[in-house]
Amino acid sequence: MSKTNLTRRGVLKSGAVAGAGVALPTIFTASSASAFTNEPTGSSVTLGFNVPQTGPYADEGADELRAYELAVEHLNGGGDGGLLNTFSSKVLDGTGILGKKVEYVTGDTQTKSDAARASAQSMIQKDGAIMITGGSSSGVAVAVQGLCQEAGVIFMAGLTHSNDTTGKDKKANGFRHFFNGYMSGAALAPVLEQLYGNDRKAYHLTADYTWGWTQQESIAAATEALGWETVNNVLTPLAATDFSSYIAPVLNSGADVLVLNHYGGNMVNSLTNAVQFGLREKQVNGKNFEIVVPLFSRLMARGAGENIKGIVGSTNWHWSLQDEGSKAFVKSFGTKYGFPPSQAAHTCYVQTLLYADAVTRANSFNPCDVAAALEGFEFDGMGNGPTLYRAEDHQCFKDVLVVRGKENPTSEFDLLEIVEVTPAAQVTYPPDHPMFAGGQLGSCNPGA
């Protein structure tokens, strides 16, 4: 007769041993073979381009995608090499990244955070993307940046202008080349003072999401420091199409400046409505009424048509810049596609090259090595003058352009003129600036 000693402790011990045995193969295959998420093992490496292919920013997304394809072509040694010829770092030689041919997958963010996250997740899990880049909305960028941090891949933000992206929502795995709302305010304020004086009353219409909120806060702070008064700030829904009912109250508010914290289709419509209501011909408080669009893009300017003439705003980059980097990029992009690139295209192209360069300098695809190579990296020849990728918040600091809608354009692309190139020092802020407070960069996550 056999006797069994089945105790609680014995069962737990046996379970632990059995569990460890079952998990053993996984531990070896997962941890030892792959040190980080999607470590490339073959002859190619996959990048994930997550852009709005549908929705209100689809044209920006299309231009971003063109830029990404051009960057891949140049990284793989095709075309005329573009900015590889002018980039101050010389480690990229047109043989891919670390000798691996660059391939890419694309996703559609639809300018919706949930769709963008799902798309990025699919590119990481199914396609093995080692880096995600793209965007055209700060809401999307913040959401995807968070996902990349959790998944352990690098996120090279595309077009995102909210302070929060490298402020309260900053992440160790996320990097932004594009400028932000604070920088727009810092660059615009002196020009606005010079053009319109320091005794103005401003009425703000603001897109009701992270980008609109932080841009409004930045512009209001910068102009109030000049002596301007902020009369009112009205939040408008992102889905709004007719802004006339928001414009009409401006007429009786006593304001003599209207600040449109709108982007894309929203800006096209709100500016059109403002012009229709005769705001540009109006005189208030003995001054000419003025309209300011803090964030401009050529694609938006094209949509707004004649209405942008004389309107002042800021932009990250413009194709008419005459430095060697900008000229090389315009030539490369213009020859391939037949029209000049937008600022969205420029920032996305540059981000791809910066990622490839960081991998090469680090001699590793490990996101933590790449992040270390990007932190504090100083470079030039990319079109915005000498630039610093600040280690504390992963924000690029470079010259910011103040532009104005051209009165007499010579072509369909010649819509904006550069009024001022604001030096980087003038738009730089301390990492602990209150507008960027509330979040932690945390530590790099290699995943796996």
Place this chain on the structure above:
Amino acid sequence: MDAILLQILNGLDKGSAYALIALGLTLIFGTLGVVNFAHGALFMIGAFCAVTLQRLFGLSFETIDETQTDFLGNPLKVKTPYVEAWFGPDFGATIIDWSVPLAILFAIPVMLVIGYVMERGLIKHFYKRPHADQILVTFGLAIVLQEVIKYYYGANPIQTPAPDALSGVMQVLPGVVYPVWRVVYFCFAVLVIGGVFAFLQFTTFGMVVRAGMADRETVGLLGIDIDKRFTLMFGLAAAVAGLAGVMYGPINAPNYHMGMDFLVLSFVVVVVGGMGSLPGAVLAGFLLGILESFASTTWATTTIPGINQIIIYLVAIIILLTRPRGLMGRKGVME
């Protein structure tokens, strides 16, 4: 006082678009019993009729100007529209300038044909299917139409400006100015709405349609081909939506998703007005347009933040709670 007047005018304008779209929706629902989620797309196609005509008028030939360069430094290609070459620079420029009003003539046959084809080719197969099926198929159609437009015209808004003579502002009261084109749009909407009501009220065709709306079976038993008339009504509804879109272009630049932007609000308008009620759709369109306008005033947005974004839905809930058939709804419809 000036501010109130301005908001009323604004509301009437916004309401004009709501009323025109809701009128078409109600015509289709009242005659065919179809819930047409592609109606917003018809409004969008109307706007793109204006874009198309503007582009046709803008078709140009190129000459090389060696004295200027393009963005790549190559000799500049200067475009001259054929219309200006054929009719002279001044008259040609005037034709181009009036492309939006002229697009009305272009849009009417185009929209009638689109409406006819849509009804015969797709919608008729769903008459006896549940409303859920109709919504799904028409919503799918709307997405297809939207994507087709995006493919050919891009995603960015395209400016279709009003003629110079109808641009700028006009004085409606001493010290109160209002955009001329918005006044034109309101007058146009009143004319179209009046025309549709007159057509239904004072023509034999309209009388038969109204009889069919009340009792389709009996009218059919009288030997009248009511189906054919209802198909034509679908075309008419498409044309009304299209015309609303053509004239809306100078207010907000046409873009491929403008139909979707209006669709949900227009359905709210139809439900508030009363499903199947033409006067109800028009009344609710103007009423909700004015309410939305007032909810965007400085006073309203500072007193109740966010009221501008929810007012229409809030009013819809209140009306439907207190009057489930809507303002002028008929008994038995959607019950």
